[in-house]
Amino acid sequence: MRPATTAPVRKIVIYTYQGGMMLDVVGPADVFSTAAQFVAYSENAPAPYTIEVVANEAGPVTMSNGVQIVAAKSFRDVKGSIDTLIFAGGSEDGIAEAEQDPALHPWIKRKADTVNRLASVCSGAFFLSRTGLLDGHRATTHWVACERLARDHPKVDVVDDAIYVKSGDTYTSAGVSAGIDLALAMVEEDLGREVAMQVARHLVLFLRRPGGQSQFSAQLAAQSTKTEKFDALLTYIAEHPEDDLTVPALAEQAAMSPRNFARLFRQQVGETPAKYVERARLDAARRRLEEDDDKVEAVAAATGFGSAETLRRTMKRHMATTPEAYRASFGG
Secondary structure: OOOHHHOOOEEEEEEOOOOEOHHHHHHHHHHHHHHHHHHHHHHOOOOOEEEEEEEOOOEEEEOOOOOEEEEOEEHHHOOOOOOEEEEOOEOHHHHHHHOOOOOHHHHHHHHHOOOOEEEEEHHHHHHHHOOOOOOOOEEOOOOOOHHHHHHHOOOOEEOOOOOEEEEOOEEEEOOOOHHHHHHHHHHHHHHOHHHHHHHHHHOOOOOOOOOOOOOOOHHHHHHOOOOHHHHHHHHHHHHOOOOOOOHHHHHHHOOOOHHHHHHHHHHHHOOOHHHHHHHHHHHHHHHHHHHOOOOHHHHHHHOOOOOHHHHHHHHHHHHOOOHHHHHHHHOO
């Protein structure tokens, strides 16, 4: 680990606007601030971060929850080099109104050429995508907006099931609290794992979520789509993960041909039946690992995975953890 006393002072600039999401701003700000305090106090060294919140105009900014925060200055008045420039998410109307300022997009493009890291939280990714700065990059945003980001910006490689994504010097994160995960990852990059761990402990956070990078469950994903035709079937899948849930079996329940069923399911639910079933079974396995003390083999059998090894492989792929590690963190 690089000694904290040799760390440069990094300016963190967070851009927000009327209707922005407050946690997108204060979550990362508190992570960087806590890291700065820890280094200053424990190492008797200069604080490694300074933090500025900016908006289109200096002064009070009313966030989406109705609470006001104060932007220190207009983005136009930011002086000196910026290490990390972060764009907060918020309401679509708020973003649209902020983008009415003709100076904003040119400023974003200019700063993108000079900052060490360009980042977004939640729907803040749209500020970057609309200036072309995400073209050719892997990126994510809040799960509700991933489909829109992919549709509106086909040159962006949208990762729809990630807490945060690093692509070169460009960082994007999922909804709301994911900005905290992203900021912790940046602190670890800058100051090392020990400092990041101390920050996570102080803020009572996981340095890395034991659930890995997945940002939503199968049922949560389905809630965001029009699924009236399959509502009863989705409930059945959730309640009977151990049953035969192949396309032919599900199509028979829906009184449809397998081919037509698979086509309509993907249209309405947003993914193939096989992918949805796998994630629904994973949700069921997670709940059992949290609530019961059954052996992993029994959990796998009861949730349709068949074997403990299949469950382990699936959890590794989706959540970057194992059943045993998940239970150790979340088991009751």
